[in-house]
Each structure stands twice: as C-alpha cells, then as structure tokens.
Amino acid sequence: MEIALLFLPLLASITSGFFGKFIGDRNSELITSLFVSISAILSLIIFYDVIINRYENNILIATWINSGTLNVNWSIKIDALSSVMLVVVTLISAIVHIYSIGYMSHDPHKPRFMAYLSLFTFSMLTLVTADNFLQLFFGWEGVGLCSYFLIGFWFKKETANAAAIKAFLVNRVGDFGFALGIFLIFYLFGTVNYEEVFQQIPQIINKEIIFLGIAIKSIDLICILLFIGAMGKSAQIFLHTWLPDAMEGPTPVSALIHAATMVTAGVFLVVRCSPIFEYSTLALNLITVIGMTTAFFAATVALVQTDIKKIIAYSTCSQLGYMFFAAGVGAYNVAMFHLFTHAFFKALLFLGSGSVIHSFNNEQNINNMGAVYKKLPYTYVLMIIGTLALTGFPFLSGFYSKDAIIEFAYLKGNTSGYFAAGIGIFTAFLTSIYSWRLIFKTFHGSYNNQKLKIEDLHESPIIILLPLIVLSIGAVFAGFFFKDLFISFSSSNDFWGQSIKFLTPLSKEHPPAWIVLITPIIVVLSIPLSYYLFVKNKDVPNFLADSNKPLYQFLIKKWYFDELYDLVFIRSSKRIGVFFWKFVDIKIIDKFGPDGISSLIKNLSLKANKFQSGYIYQYAFMMLLGFSALLTFLILK
C-alpha cells in the first residue's frame, strides 16, 4: 500500500510527461488526477491506521549508495509525523490536480503541467517518507527542481524564467548549509539514518569542533546548518526573496508548492530532527528569533503590496515564521498542527485568488478590482472563509493552531518566549489587517478595472469551485477536529509517539485568561477596522502612506532585500567572473604562460634565425629538454 502510495504519482508523471502526446490532454489530466487521488485515499487510510492502531512501518525498497561505511537505502518510513505529511501532501495535491483541469484549460501544454505536478508530489512523498538524511535531501532537491520547472512553466515570460532561477539558486544556498549539516552528521556518527543518528545524539552533546579557530559545540553546528537548509526551503528571512517572485508560476502551483507543501518542508525537517534540536538551546533560540522576525517582517510587507498573489505569498512567509517559532519554543506538535491547518486555508486562499484572477482575465493587481462580490458570490464566500481561518477567527482552524503557538511561546516562560508571544500577537493583528484589506479591495468598494467591463465578469466553473469547497471544509473544521489529537494535554493521547522528542515535556499549565482572549478579540475587532480603512474612509491609509513616505517606500520595496542582494551577490559575482577571465586568465596566465613562452622563443629565434631553421616546436622542445635535464640532474644528485 505504501509503495503504491509513493509510486502512483511517479507513474502518473511518467505517463503524462512522456506519453502525453499520444494519450491526449484530457487523458493525461484524468490519469494524473486519478492516480494522485488514489494516493490521497491511501494516505487517509494510513493516517487512520496510525491514529487508531499506532501503526508504524519502515519499508526498504532498495539500496542506493553503499560506499565504505556510508550505507543509504531507498525506504518508506511511516510514523505519526510522516502520516500527517502524507495526508497534507496527497490531499492538497489531488485537489490541486483537479483544480488545474479547470484552471489550465486554455493552456497548450497541459500534459507537461500535469506531469510536473505529479512529479512534485512524488518528490515530496520521498522527502517525507525518508528514513535517512540523504533520501530526504533527494526529495528536498527534487521538489526544488519541480518548483523550478513550475515557476518557469510559462517559459516565454522573462520574469518567470528569472524567478525560476532565483528560486533554485536561493534554495541552493540553503541546501549548501543542509548538505554541510549532512556531512557533519556523517562525520560524527558514521551514518545518515535517522534512528542511528538520533540514538547517538546524547553521546556527543559536549563534543566541540574547531572551525576557523573557534570552538563550537558540534550539536549546535549541526542544528544551525540543518536550519539554514530549512530557511531556504521555507523562505525565512534572508533566504525568503524567492518566494514572492515564485508567484510568476501558475496559481495552482502557488497553492500546492508555495503554500501548502514544499515550503513547509523546512518546518518538517526541524520537527523530524527534534531529537537533535532538543539538545541545542542555541539553535532553538535562533529558530525562535528567525521565525518571529520573518512572521513580523512578511506581515509588514504584505500590508502594502498590490499584487493579490504576492500578498498571499508574504502571508505564507509570515505563517511559516509562526511555525518556526513554535518549533523554536519546543512546541513541535503545535508547529505541525499549524502546518496542517495552514495547508487548508492557505491553499484555499491561493486557489480562491486563482479563481478571481481567472475571472478577471489574468489581472492580479487588487487596485484594479473591487465591488465584485455579487458577480463572484461563491469565490467571495470561500475567500472569506479562508481569510477568517487564516486570521484565527474563533473556532475556525487557524484559531486553534495560531493561538496555541502564542500560548506555548508565552508558557515557555523565558524572555525569548515572552517576546515571541508579543510579536505573535502583534503579527496576528497585522495578518488580520492585510487579509481583510485584500478581501475589501478585491470584492468591495468601487469597480476599478479599465480593461474589462463588470458585466463581462463571470464566476468560475464548477471544476474550479469544487476543490475550493473541499478545502473550505478543511479550513473550517481541521482545527476543531484535530486539536485534541495534535496538541492535547491529556496523557492518554500519545499520537506523536516516538516521532517527536520532547526533552522536557511541554508545560501543561493553562496560560492566563488574558493571553487566551487577547488574540481573538484583536482579530474580531480588526474586521470593522479594516472595513473602515479600506472601504469607508480610504483617505486614512493614503494619509498614513503620504505622511510616512520613507517607511512606506521601505515596505513597498520589501525592506530592500532584493536591491541589496543584487548589489552584493549578483553584480559582484559578474565582476569577479570578468576579472578572473579577462585579467587573470588572459592577461596573466596566458601572457606569461604559453603566449609568453612562444613570443620569447620567437624573439630569440629572430635573433638567431641566421643559423636556425625557425620552427617554434623545435625550440620549445630544446628548451624543455634543457629543463628536464636540469631536473634529471637534481633527481640523480
């Protein structure tokens, strides 16, 4: 069953990718959707089995690399953690596959698109079911590759190509850290299998290694290196720049890869490695800081963006920050819970925005929309549901997971915990504002599109709406139904089993009432506030923007990260390249090397050409002969 689950998407991908021309567009779409849906059903069965029977399994498929002491297998590891990921990945993937049939109906390259989607699903499954770091890395790079293909799917668009390469390269920077982490693990433990590594961890806690003269605890170093990988994939601050640009890809891709699954791989990595991270206070604090900084940073940027997809992309970035700081304060299960609920409502929001974009004939700027809630009633309602769930409106899924993060951060009881909780609450407020800004600007106010008449707008077809409805069910109920399973305090509930390690059990105290109540109150109150700001009295935001020009520019330019990186990395790389090539290679090595020798010989021979034949090779030979005679002399001496 597990093998079918894993390989059906691959089979679908190969069928659609290589035989798409022969079997036709429609068949490609059906086969990929069907196979991935079967995978989804199998995942649900396994998930159920894990919940009820504590099912665990580790299936060996084949050996991969066997070099000296390095033994790596292809395998499928099923435990609580991977079963949750399986459900998220295959379920969202199946929904997105079906949605894509409608969304991509006018695209000439449907089989290719479906093949990429299925291939992505397969890579993501190998990532989550790995039982060793190398297979994880395989899946990790595999999803990165599919992401690269899908961002650049519309290959004629220059911006899409640029975004695709950017995504790949920024991720490579993260992978650089990740790979070094794996090397270090192999160096210290002689293995890359989770089980064997995790068992040995307590033995090396106090071991230090020296790097550039600085002694650093090896456990800290492993965690930080792995976390750099996670930062790249999960678009955390400093390595986040690719995610907003990745919105150049088709919207289903954004929903599947850049919201629900791939970008959460970093969180998964940290949770999977909880037996390592638990021993490194330094790394956990770093994760908390990076997580909350990202949450805050991305939320501020989302406030002023005008591209509907970029707003949601920054929102994703911000929510990933939440997940990380949950993991950073040791509440791995809460991080997973937020990952789980987030997958539903964020996919819903993306696919909903896709529906809007579809209706608006590929318009993405929210300033060119407005007043269409009556024309797009289903999309409107579904987007509202997604927004409510995202902002953490009481009793929707985001409410349970996000509030739990803030509470656990608070319960951590140290400075970074309090600080994280504070930032978390404030960011929740920002989240609410930018989300409602999106809704109000898109659906309310006045109609602002010049190109398209409002009468020509039409609601999306059922094949687009149906997946949204399924997701909205998840967005509403996922929190309520699964909160006991994922984050319950009761000791009888041991869903996570061995898959997550808590060195010290999570605090079972209840946080003070005000901390439980403050976030929902802020969230609820921010709805009328946003309505006032973005519909009733638009002068206020404009006034704020005008009176704080530098700050506004700072946010519009996304804290100037792209400009900075362009200057520091891209332009200087090009300059270095030209310098090495035109100066060192040509002006130094060649000039003093072969060209120098040849011109030297030429000059000498010109002087002596009266009694010499003039063939350069002879001179070269003579000269080298002399040189070698010298060496012979030295050797034999």
Place this chain on the structure above:
Amino acid sequence: MNFPILSSLILLPSIGALFLLFSKDNEKLNAIKYVAIFTSFVNFLISIYLWFLFDPSTSEFQFVEDKQWLKEFVNYKVGIDGISILFVLLTTFITPLCIICVNNTVEVRLRDFLIAILTMESIMIGVFCSLDLVIFYLFFEAGLIPMFLIIGIWGGDRRVYSAFKFFLYTLLGSVLMLVAIISIYLISGTTDIVKLFELGIDAKYQNLLWLAFFSSFAVKTPMWPVHTWLPDAHVEAPTAGSVLLAAILLKMAGYGFLRFSLGLFPLASEFFTPLIYILSLVAIIYTSFVALMQEDMKKLIAYSSVAHMGYVTLGIFTITQQGLEGSIIQMISHGLVSAALFLCVGVVYDRIHSRLISTYGGLVSVMPNYAVLFMIFTLAAIGLPGTSGFIGEFLILMGAFKDNFLVAVIASLGVILGAAYMLWLYRRVIFGKLVNKELLKISDLHNSEKFILWCLAIPVVFFGFYPEPLINSIEVSIKDLIEMYSFNLKMNIIEVQNNG
C-alpha cells in the same frame, strides 16, 4: 585466462584504422563510417564481456599479459583492476557515439578523421591498462598526437593557435614525467608497476618524482593555473574532438593521480595534499566564476569541466573511501555529461553555425526533444540527486569533510555557482521568446542525435538512482589502495625517522 583480451581491446580499433587507411574510396563515405562504427561497437561488446568476466572481489590485477619487449628493461605488461575497468568501459562506450556523431560535424577528410578517432581509442585503452611505466608513458603521450591533429586539421578558425597551446602545455608536463620514469628505473631497477608497488620508492626521491608526475597530470586534468589551453582547445575542436577530449582524455590525468601519485609516492602525496587542495579549490571557485560570464557555449562548458575536475583532484587526495570512490564516479559521470553537453552544443552549431549564447533563445518552442535532453544533462552537471553527478560530488564532499572541514565548505560553494552558470546558460539558450528569426527554421533532433543523447542520458540517470554497479566494481580496489597507501606511508615515515 589465455586469450589476450586486453590486447585485443587495444589492438582492434587500430586494426580498424589500418583497414580504413588502405580503403581509398573517399566517395563511399558511408562504407567508411560503417567500418569504424562496427569496429568500435565490437570493441564495446568485448569490454562489456570483460566487465562480465571481471571479478570485483579482489584488487589483484586481472587479465594480465606480460611479454618481454626490451630485454631486461621493459615488459609489455597490461592488466586491469576495479579502477581501470570503468575507464576502459567509458572509452569503449564513448567512442562509437563519437563516430556516429561525426556525420554532420566533419566535412573534409572523413576517413582520416575516423582513423584519428580509432587510433585514439586504442591509445586510451592502452593508458588505462598499462602496468608498466614505460608502456604507460608511451600511450599517455601518444594520445597527444591524434588530438593535436584533430584540433589542428578539423578545427575552427584559430585552430593553429589552440593546437599549439595544447601541444606546448602538455609537452611541458610530459617531458618531466619521462625524466621521472627514467629515474625510477635507475633507482628501483624496474618499471613494472606491480613490483614498484611492493618495493616502494625511497622516501628521499619521492617529492621530486611526485612533482614531475604532477606537472604532467596537472596539465592534462587540467588544474589551475595550467588550464587555459582547455577552453581554446574545446572551442576550436570539432564536436567529436571535444567529446573525446572532455570525456576521456582528461580522465587520464585523474587516473594517473590515483594510480601513480598515490600508489608510488605516498609520502610525497601526503606532503603535497595542501597544494592539491588549494589548487582544486581555486579551480572550483575561480573557473565557476569565469564560466558564469562566458558568451561562448563551448567555452562555458570547458570552464565547467575544469571546475568538475577540481572536485576529482580534491576527492582523490582526501584518501578516504568516499572521496576516492566519489572522484571515480565523478570522472565517469563527467565523462558522460560533458560529452553530452558538447554534443548538445554541436547539435545547434551544425544547424546555425554559431556557438554564441546570444544567438539563441526560445529553442524550446522549436526543439522540444532537444530541450528535454539538454535539461537532463544540465541537471546532471549541477549535481542534482537522481543523476550520477550528485553521487560523485556528494561522496567527494563527504570525504573532504572528513579530512578538512574548511575545504569541504569552500568546495560546497562551488555547487551553488555551478547551478548558477548552468541554469543561466540553459535559460538563455532554451527558454525565453524566440527572437532570432533564423531559429524558426531549425529542426529538432534527428534520429541519430536522439539515439546518441539518450544513450548518454540513460546511464546518467540510472547510475544516479542505482550507482551500485559502479561502486561495486571499485570498492575492493579502492579499499586496498587506501590500505597499501597507509602501509607504505607508515614505512616511509619510519624510514625517514631512521635516517634522522
């Protein structure tokens, strides 16, 4: 084992070449080509059979033939172990593909060109099989001649300059190696490699001898700063020449390092490891930056070859199981991938006669099959998991990490740069809008091109998922090589200490 299977492998292509030499009819081009293809293909089958017979559980040399040549001085001695068999296979695999691809690239004197290629095959197999330093030297240097001719006769506009540069560089190293071989004979009284492995070489001579071998191998690898001949040679060489050069000729040096530098001079190898590390790192980082800015596709790939070979030299001198296995796999992988990339450039060069990246753009709309294959090889060059490139690079870095943390960190940076220049190349050639009107008429891959490129793509992907056949055949040989190395090193150190 009475049948001289290695000698027949070495001789068969030459016999084919000889046959071609006496066939005069230049008009029946096809007949000439079929003879060449047939010869090289039979050779490939023999080598597969050889692999089948080969016993990977021992590091002893197998299929050894030992015949007296110059009395009391040099024996014609050939034999293979787990390390060399892979290179023999690589040679016999690449050569037929090379011959198939000459279709479009060579317009004049096809017969002579095929003779050069077949001779080259004989020589290359000879290099990888020789078990006598003199025999090795003869083959190693003989390889220069056909390559020199291929560049000099069938090359592009600046062929004479490139051929000259190539010749000058490689000759410089070779002469020093000859001197070293003569001195080894004078010191040890034999040039038989197997005997030399047992005897070892006096510690006090090792450093100089090592340097002499190094100067030859470094040029052929090529290592920084003696790499500048490679881009020029590649740019001017016809496609088949580039393929041979990148896929096989460069591997002779890596093989030489493995077999001779490590095998004969452990003390010196240990002593010079920092030098190799530094040069390898410079090669990886420096040439990656240079590759980033190239405007000529062939030059870009040539520079990337230097970077990839930097990983190989790095891996060899880590003297760890992973590092050494990684560098052999990297060489095999680079042999397949760089061959394929040069063929890919050749495909569009045949159609448009331009190697400049700016000529192209948007090819995916007119050449979808080409785009797919080019993508596979691009990814393999980047070292993406699931391709053979990943296995090699990853193992090398793992080995390097064991030896020196900082070296591994710097070398890993090359992985990022590698992705940058390859993907940027791909984007500019394949993606984007099709602007150049000339490209509209371009045709997708012909059947023969498709065949060649798939032949290369399949092993690249297969060994990415299942490198076991490769690792299996080298595992024992590498293990014993490391053991021998450590043992000899210990003996050498004791020797030095005793001498004060």
